[in-house]
Amino acid sequence: MLPLTEEQKLVQQTVRAFAQEVLWPEAPRYDESGEYPWPQLRALAELGLLGMTTPEAWGGAGMDSMSWALALEEIAYADPSVAVIVSVTSGLPQYMLARFGTEAQKDRFLRPLARGEWIGAFALTEPGAGSDPAAMRTRAKKVDGGWILSGTKSWITSAGQAHLYVVMARSGEGPKEITAFLIEKDAPGLSFGPPEAKMGLHAAHTAEVRLDEVFVPDDQVLGQVGRGLAQALAGLDSGRIGIAAQSLGIARAAFDLAKAYADEREQFGKKIRHFEGVAFKLADMATEIAAARGLVFAAARKKDAGERFTLEASMAKLFASRLAVSVTREAVQILGANGYHRDYRVERYYRDAKVTEIYEGTSEVQKLVIARELYR
Numbered sequence: 001m002l003p004l005t006e007e008q009k010l011v012q013q014t015v016r017a018f019a020q021e022v023l024w025p026e027a028p029r030y031d032e033s034g035e036y037p038w039p040q041l042r043a044l045a046e047l048g049l050l051g052m053t054t055p056e057a058w059g060g061a062g063m064d065s066m067s068w069a070l071a072l073e074e075i076a077y078a079d080p081s082v083a084v085i086v087s088v089t090s091g092l093p094q095y096m097l098a099r100f101g102t103e104a105q106k107d108r109f110l111r112p113l114a115r116g117e118w119i120g121a122f123a124l125t126e127p128g129a130g131s132d133p134a135a136m137r138t139r140a141k142k143v144d145g146g147w148i149l150s151g152t153k154s155w156i157t158s159a160g161q162a163h164l165y166v167v168m169a170r171s172g173e174g175p176k177e178i179t180a181f182l183i184e185k186d187a188p189g190l191s192f193g194p195p196e197a198k199m200g201l202h203a204a205h206t207a208e209v210r211l212d213e214v215f216v217p218d219d220q221v222l223g224q225v226g227r228g229l230a231q232a233l234a235g236l237d238s239g240r241i242g243i244a245a246q247s248l249g250i251a252r253a254a255f256d257l258a259k260a261y262a263d264e265r266e267q268f269g270k271k272i273r274h275f276e277g278v279a280f281k282l283a284d285m286a287t288e289i290a291a292a293r294g295l296v297f298a299a300a301r302k303k304d305a306g307e308r309f310t311l312e313a314s315m316a317k318l319f320a321s322r323l324a325v326s327v328t329r330e331a332v333q334i335l336g337a338n339g340y341h342r343d344y345r346v347e348r349y350y351r352d353a354k355v356t357e358i359y360e361g362t363s364e365v366q367k368l369v370i371a372r373e374l375y376r
């Protein structure tokens, strides 16, 4: 694996120190209360961590994807809920705006997002359109000077909290005639459902976005009319590196907790790490975490080199999310009854881990993408 640059090491160390000091102590409280973590996000914004890969010209930090992945791993290690909010706002709306937005849109929407004054949301999924987003029913009807949008988006991260929504809607009769729209939170006709009662990631609110005849002016169409699905999928390629990094952070945190516990807890007159049944679990966990890191870094490096990275991003997401689930499950097992207790943190990582196999494309969808890419 290629070594990190001095700048990347500095990002890793800085974010690790910040996450340990600010996010780690508060994460259990946010999980319990389900409060959206605004203070944590403001603190991240002050460090320039909400617009890491957005060019400096638009208020971002202009860093590479490798640094972004390193930062997300450290944030997720301390608090996976904060990590998914950061991954979405920077990896999807900002990425899409930087790539497909007009200068005026970048000035108006990307700048506040990159500075962390705003949080962004990405609204693709609908009650009847998850893995198959082309089945979406939200409609955009052309009218004088803009479009009228009606429909319901479901499972949207930061819905109700975010300032800007990138909403994909059907803008024509063709099966893939979908367009992306930029909609501010206070647009008339836009409303939100209550936060969903989720298994984990309690602080990262997920809710419906309801569009009741929302007027969107022409200058808030993102990219080309009819190309919204392709643009959203390009955004997801980038976002998947973020989710893979989040998964890696979750796995590493649970592993470290289990490793420390196995070195303290004694049964049958010795530390449990001396039992092969425990030691081999730790050996497998450590090896697979290293392998996942290799895949995440490979995807980030490919993106940074300006090459097509769809295959690598899906492989990293598939492998790292599966690993997050298996490592957190084994960590609970190594802690025994204490693993099942909230005070020991690993049960929360176990709950938080599962969704990494579901959002931004389920594991099955990643396999479809990988299989397709193999024959490109």
Ligand SMILES: Cc1cc2nc3c(=O)[nH]c(=O)nc-3n(C[C@H](O)[C@H](O)[C@H](O)COP(=O)(O)OP(=O)(O)OC[C@H]3O[C@@H](n4cnc5c(N)ncnc54)[C@H](O)[C@@H]3O)c2cc1C
Residues within 6 Å of the ligand: 088, 121, 122, 123, 124, 125, 129, 130, 131, 132, 154, 155, 156, 157, 158, 198, 201, 206, 355, 358, 359, 360, 361, 362, 363, 364, 365
């Ligand atoms: C916490 C959370 C946050 C989310 N945040 C966002 C967000 O910010 N924005 C957004 O747009 N969406 C978001 N989502 C939605 C998420 O991306 C979807 O849930 C996901 O794409 C899967 O869609 P679905 O839930 O409808 O499952 P379905 O598509 O109904 O899939 C059900 C099962 O069938 C399998 N399946 C489906 N099709 C195939 C196939 N062709 N081959 C094999 N298996 C298949 C799936 O893998 C899955 O196991 C979020 C979801 C969650 C849980």
